[in-house]
Amino acid sequence: MTSPLFTAVDEQQTLLIYDGDCGFCRRCVTWLVFRWGVPRAKEAHRSEIVPELEQIPGLEVVSWQALDLSEYLLTPELANERVWAIRRTPGRPGITRASGAAAIALLLTGCESRPWRVAGRILQLPGIRALAEIGYNLVARVRHRLPGGSASCRL
16 A cells, blocks of 8 residues: 655645546546646557556556555545545645545646646536536446446446
């Protein structure tokens, strides 16, 4: 078990916790990592699984199976059901925890591309946030049927 988050104190860091056993989840994480600002040269390798703890400035990507979840006040059941984003911002006490659609919105706000950052902010608006959560829950329930999904993705 590792504890990757918050090693540097001078920059904002976000930890993305996902279900590493779910092929659909790995595909979604790969998609997001490329939008975060990974050099486009890696775009050709989109089908590869995101390596644990890939060196991406400001973002650490870890499957929940590789973490001591108690450090983040999570259980295996919570981590298996939803994606989690945990962010620490220098100069501010504590951390920001988000799951599901709220985690996706938080992660998008850290992307290199302005349109994705704007999309993240829009997803945080009250009415849209509720609709996004409904959509997230629907996708989570059927993720085993989606591209990359398998029986291990079933909730």
